[in-house]
Amino acid sequence: MILKGRGLSKGTGEANLIVSSEPVSFLGGVDAKSGRIIDERSDVFGESIAGKVFAFPSGKGSTVGSYVLYGLVINDCAPVAILNERSEVVVTVGVIISGIPLVDCLDLSLLRTGDMVEVNGDEGSVNVEGVEEVHVVTSFLENEGKILLLKRSELVGTYQGMWAGISGYLEKGDEAVERAVIEIEEEVGISSPRLLKEGKPVSSRDENTLWVVHPFLFHVDSPKVKLDWEHKEHKWIPQSQIPEFETVPRLIKAFEAVVQGLRHEDGER
Amino acid sequence: MELLIALGDIYDATRLIPVTSVHISGASYKTIGDAGLKFLSEICKGCHTKAKSTVNPIGMDRERYEEMKVTEEFVSKQKEIIDHYKSLGVLDSWTCTPYLIGNRPGLGEDIAWAESSAVVFANSVLGARTNREGGPSALASSITGLTPDYGLHREDNRKGNALFELDFELEEKDFASLGSFAGEICGTRTPYFRNLSASEDNLKTLSAALASSGSVSMFHVEGLTPEWKLGYEEDCEKVTVERKDLEEIANSWNTNDSPNLIAFGCPHCSTAELKRIADMLRDGWKGPELWVCTSREACRKAPDSVQEIDKQGKVLCDTCVIVSSVEDFSETVATNSGKASTYLPSLCKQKTMFDDMETLIRRFQ
Structure with missing residues (x-):
């Protein structure tokens, strides 16, 4: 890196x-x-x-x-x-x-x-040397002022059992926001979420990996979610409660970054 | 000049400004060693000061070095360092309290000072304007008469940005602990103290301690220091200081209670402090070796006090305990200084005993 x-x-x-x-x-x-x-x-x-x-x-x-x-x-x-x-x-x-x-x-x-x-x-x-940079997107969904957290299943490769946003690897050539929308559809079955904010990337180090998280905040009209194999539980919580959950590293930092991030006025993505 | 321009570039200064006063650190052979001596011999050659310049303490008293048990090699190297500085035309100073010997800039004057405790004192108590210069950059300002215009030379940057509120009266020794406590929290920030009353000597102690535990360059005391009305940033960190915070620090400085040496004068004693020590020593002295470090100028101004102290201990000029070779004969030093308590363990391999001047003298009297 x-x-x-x-x-x-x-x-x-x-x-x-x-x-x-x-x-x-x-x-x-x-x-x-x-x-x-x-x-x-x-x-x-x-x-x-x-x-x-x-x-x-x-x-x-x-x-x-x-x-x-x-x-x-x-x-x-x-x-x-x-x-x-x-x-x-x-x-x-x-x-x-x-x-x-x-x-x-x-x-x-x-x-x-x-x-x-x-x-x-x-x-x-x-x-x-020897530290690989891995880019991921993490999206927070908002509905009626509450934020969606998901508990990662035992089937995923990393951070099993921890609470997280909706995330996915960013492949080469991917547009981050497009990847975020695809992951939302796949992981919670919601299409056409409305983009509210985009935060500056947040980095964290875990042994020989540098995780670079690109955080997004979307609004969704309904709290209904349909989980795929990657998660086993979901909760809508007030944002002040995020610190009470055992989360993946730096989830709070990613959330703070998105709160301070650029606002998207058009909302159409 | 290149060094000053490089610094100006780094810190986004758009120009160099003239300075009226310079104070240079890095004069003790003990702290700068052969490397520093080599640097000075190259830089000082053919140069002359362009602004009033004083220099920090050296590793020995120029007249009483034999009593300080320093080696011959040390004496000769130390004299070389003195000669390099003298060739520049600096004032015959060798003190960390230039503001007590006539290098005392006034409110709003742009200056370039090194010596961390003096930087804090100059900005905070005198209202002069200096960044925390390193020894070599202060030397460069002495030779050029200039400093890059950034940081504390600009009024916008002189506001407090950490508020410390006290709800109890400080005793003399608390100023050292308070400085260490606030310095560690502040790092590079400027503390703003509320509800603090202090003498100039107290502020000297506070300045030194603030600068040794952190890299503080300035503080304000509400209603007391000249620029306190600049205030503090509304959204800054707010700390309520409790007595136990200061006691914890004082305890950490007490690692042995049988000192080989008692040392006052870090920073160098004022004439008022010399007089206080002399008055107490009139009641006799049975304690261990006693060093009272000060500037030669303060000595000249207080001959009676000096005579009295010399009957029981030693008044040492030009030097101080932390830049001397105290480790050659001592294992534990008792001091009233937060700065000395911070540096003695690492720089001089000493254990320390810390209390205020009067308690220490009365205890061993």
């Missing part, structure tokens, strides 16, 4: 990834002579970032941190590249003077320690 961010410091590098979920102060956090993480409160305490790609949300703490980054390079124990959610000046200054590639504006929840990644600081891209 390829993640797109913003290239802040130029250059390229390829190495195994080490991911921390906490902001880092390079001064007091990383030993400039060995590249080891020395902050006992860090979730990667004791690990070495030398020769690795180091991902952490943001910099923090001392403004001398820039010199620690420079020192890592001089002492030959620097990370090959740095990945951030949002850049912070002390780290940015440090990587620029040291020539370490840095890409920010990334969703670090999609990365795992041990991933082999190829970072391109010129283009702001990160290629994660």
Whole structure:
């Protein structure tokens, strides 16, 4: 899979990834002579970032941190590249003077320690080897203010027994919204639903798969549904109750994305 | 200049603006090492400051380094660093509290400061405008007299965006814990404190702690700091601070109760603090080694206090406990500083004991 961010410091590098979920102060956090993480409160305490790609949300703490980054390079124990959610000046200054590639504006929840990644600081891209990107559509149906959730059967390949929207794989060449309409007809027997909203795709990582969910919200005139083999139960619920169900990963995020998404005024699809 | 333009590009600045004041971090041989020394030797050659510039503490007192048990190599490398900075024409400062020694910009002035605690103090208490510069970018601003115009140089970005309400009176030591508590929650955001009364020394403590647990650059205190009327974003996170939140943090800083060293002055002591310490020490001292770190300028202004403290402990100038080589002779440091309590375990391999100045002095007296 390829993640797109913003290239802040130029250059390229390829190495195994080490991911921390906490902001880092390079001064007091990383030993400039060995590249080891020395902050006992860090979730990667004791690990070495030398020769690795180091991902952490943001910099923090001392403004001398820039010199620690420079020192890592001089002492030959620097990370090959740095990945951030949002850049912070002390780290940015440090990587620029040291020539370490840095890409920010990334969703670090999609990365795992041990991933082999190829970072391109010129283009702001990160290629994660061996992780396959799979696109799916997920549709939420609305009737009289309630939202339809379906419980996945034991016959489906993934996430059996969990609650979900109406989903299906997006094949190459498929128009997402058309695929969504086809799946609705197949899975709940409703034709001609009215498209209300389309959300920005939501990504989530599950081992070596990157799921990219394209969320839609449709209105249907009747609450009657006819389930096929993929589901064994359905419920119409107020949207506030979604968190109470055991759902497939990031269903709530997909729903939130669709709520904030583009409104379709014409309603004809 | 290239570094400043690169930063400007990244953060969407459309221009570079002149600065009236610069404060540079990265002066202790302990923290910047041979790599930093090499960097300075390349950058400082043939350059001169274009704006009033002060520099952060170094790893030793320039006059009393022999009493600090530093190695000869350390002394010689440290002196090289000093010489590089001096060749630029910086003020003879070596303090993290430039605002106490005459580098004190006023409301609305554009400046370029590094040293995380001083950045927060300058923005919040003085109302001057600076982003949180890294040591090298502050150095670049000193040489060029310029900084990219983005972030906190623009009034739109100076509003609070996390509200902290207090419903109890703070004691002196609580300012450190409050800073650490709010800094961790805020990350890069600007906290707005409601119902807080504080002295300038309290705000100095708060600034340092905010900047060590997070990357806060500025705060407001309702009714107190110069730009509090900018207010806070209506839809921002709202936090009610409880006494137990602060106690939890203070407890985490208490990992040993038999210190080899008691250290005050992180950030550097003001003359008022020197006087308080001196007054308490008149009642005698039986405790362990005592370091009171401050600027040489504050020392000059408070000779009586310094003399009194020196009878019982050491007043050290130009340096502070976290950038010194304290680990060479100590395992536990007692301090009243949240910033020192945060950095001592990782940077100096120390256990810490934390309390306010008076409690610590009275306990070991």
